[in-house]
Amino acid sequence: MAPPVGLGQGLTRLLQFSGQLSNENPLKHQLSFWTGLVQEYFTPKAVMKVTLWKDNQRNEAKPFEIGVPILPRFFLVTTQSGVKSMTLSLDGARERLLAQHHAVVECVSAVWTYKYNNGYTVTLRGPLTVHVFIIPLTSQQSSFTLRFDHLQFDAHTHEKFISLDSIAGQRAVETPKTPRVRNAPTPSPNGASVGQREEDRQWDEPRILIDHAVIPGEPVNAFGIPQATMRCLEVRNA
Structure with a gap:
């Protein structure tokens, strides 16, 4: 007889699913890979609910209900x-523990991280x-096995980061400036003197100057996901 859940088994299973998502497998570009993964981790009638907010403002939201027939396509299009x-x-x-064979995992502030080929990292x-x-x-x-029957993620905010190596351009190290000695420091509007700021900067690492810098185009829309993924969800939820 299967033992009850509620002692961390569900959380462990969720982390196993995260490990499958993070694995850089070339088979992820095939629908069959995602179909098999969804069958392994979700019940046949499972639903994943995702809510996205535009521009990190609580003015316009996009709620989606993604059933098992759609989930493999959702992951494939995103990949x-x-x-x-x-x-x-x-x-x-x-x-x-909600019942002998039923547990719920709750995380007040979860992070769903997407890493893109062009150097961007987007966190929801x-x-x-x-x-x-x-x-x-x-x-x-x-x-027996553990499977998800209902997964709900409300992405209140999303942030975008880019790897420095993905920024093209001619790089040069800034020439350090020697702090000037002043008899009477000139006060600045924020309360710190100009002389003090210059003196503090002598301990900073040299800045990198990038001439004619080129940054890759952002891979996500105002809701924090690829536009192709958004179209896929909108069509399926229409």
């Missing part, structure tokens, strides 16, 4: 849009709730 890996960070997550932050069930694999229930 084809330049995402090489995804990870779920669950600091402070808690797992509660918000509360995450996942209902986990024990599913028997045989009629005798001698073997």
Whole structure:
């Protein structure tokens, strides 16, 4: 008989799923890969609910309900849009037992990170709730697995970062400036003197100057996901 959940098994299963998302596998560009992954981690009637907010403002939201028939296509389109890996960070997550074979994992501030081939990293932050069930694999229930029946992620904010190596241009190290000695420091509007600021800067690392810098185009729209992924979800939810 399968043991009850609620003692961390559901959280462990969720981290295993995150590990599959983060693996840079060339098979991720095939629909069959995502179909198999969804079948392994989700129940047949599972639903993933995602809410996205435009420009990090609480004015316009895009809520989506993604069922199992759509989930593989959602992951495939996202991968084809330049995402090489995804990870779920669950600091402070808690797992509660709701029934013998049913637990819920809750994380007030989860982070869903997307790493793109062009050097961008986009993080979506918000509360995450996942209902986990024990599913028997045989009629005798001698073997079992854990699967998600309901996954809800409300991305309140998203942030974009770019790798310095992805910025093209001619680089040069700034020539350090020797602080000038002043008899009477000139006060500045924020309260710190100009002389003090210059003296403090002598301890800074030399800045890098990039002539005619070129930054890759942002791979996400105002809601924090690729536009192709957004179109896929809008069509499926229409």
